[in-house]
Amino acid sequence: MAKCESCGTAESGYPNSHFQKAAVPAPPLPHSISTPSLVAQVMYQKFGLGLPLARQEKDWYRLGLVLSRNDMANWxxxxxxxWLEPVYWRILEKLSSCEVLHMDETRIQCNKEEGKKAGSESFMWVVRSAACEGLQAAFFYYSRNRSSKNPRYLLRDFRGYLVTDAYAGYxxxxxxxxxxxxxxxRRYMIESIPLDSRGREIPGSKGAEGREYINLLFKIENEIKDISFEEKKAKRQEAxxxxxDAFWSWVEKTAALYTPNELLTKALTYASNQKEYLETFMEDGRVPISNNLCEANIKPFTTSATLLMLFSE
Structure with a gap:
């Protein structure tokens, strides 16, 4: 135990004064050189920047630290x-208490997975709180398939509105x-619009007509986005x-016409088959007209092979 030469003497009146050594912070993993900041940096470089552990190993060596990829993988x-999985499941628990949620899924590939061939399809699901909720969070969930068991499992405690695409699994x-x-x-309508040799839309198509109806709905949503939910519901009924009503009448009349445009037929069939659920947003001002908020969260998985973190059931 070290003492100050001035303060720790009998003459100073403080004979017991001494330098107290600070306790060493506990590592996130016992008997390891890991520290919270070091593990966080390894994770960030791996999943945030897409830097493989093999390259990190060389980078850490250049900085004077011998850190093997096996150690980093174990960390x-x-x-x-x-440390993270309890927080992860807590996010889902909190989302289940919301009244309006978004959900979507996208195909991914896990090249080294027991019982599956490399290149076979797996799925990443996302559950996202709606913009009306006080809690703003997104929950990602990996599964080996697209079975309806996955949304049933994830939403087992949820009670409320769920905004999705038309996948039957929901x-x-x-x-x-x-x-x-x-x-x-709207995407189906746009895909049905014929293009000329320069890739420009040919005027007067039925797909363009359908798109314009939907654009009007989105225009109204943009105009009423800042009012209360009760006012929004009333404005939707009014505008x-x-x-x-005009759109559904147009769908019915257009579907009765002969057309060689298979994409238009697909768009009309999709709209008419999903009419009930497409009108749900009219019931409550909190329900959004699209699933775009959720798709923005899942987009990284459709454009990159880097996975943030995988937890299976």
């Missing part, structure tokens, strides 16, 4: 399980009211209802 796995969920995305309908 990532164990810290994820022991059907028959207990205590869930489905609302479908109008952006999907959106006539557009919806």
């Amino acid at each position: 990532i796995i164990r810290c994820s399980q022991e 059907e028959n969920l207990d205590h869930v009211v489905r609302a479908l995305c109008w952006s999907h309908v 959106s209802r006539p557009i919806l």
Whole structure:
């Protein structure tokens, strides 16, 4: 125990004064040189920047630290399980208490997975709180397949409105009211519009007509985005209802006409088959007209092979 030469003497009146050594912070993993900041940096470079552990190993060596890729992999796995996974499931628990959620899924590939061939399809699901919710969070969930068991499992405690695409796996969920995305309908309409040799739209197509109806709905949503939910519901009944009625009448008349345009037929069939769920947004001002908020969260998985973190059931 070290003492100050001036303060720690009998003459100073403080004979017991001494330098107290600060306790060494506990590592996130016992008997390891890991520190919270070091593990966080390894994870960030791996999942945030897409830097493989083999390259990190060389980079750390250049900085004077011998850190093997095996050690880093072990840190990532164990810290994820022991420190992050409880937080991860807590996010889903909190989301289940919301009244309006978004959900979507996208195909991914895991090249080294037991019981599956490299290149076979797996899925990443995302559950996202709606803009009306006080809690703003997104929950990602990996599964080996697209089975309806996955949304049933993830939404087992949820009661409220669920905004999705038309995938049948979201059907028959207990205590869930489905609302479908109008952006999907608009995409089908746009895909049906014929193009000339320069890739420009040929005027006067039925697909363009359908798109304009939907654009009007989105225009109204933009105009009423800052008012209360009750006012929004009333405005939708006043302004959106006539557009919806005109759109469904147009769909019915257009579907009765012969057309060689298979994409247009697909768009019309999709819209008419999903009419009930496409009108759910009219019931409550909190329900959004599209699933775009959720798709913005899942977009990185459709454009990059880098996965942030995988937890299977």
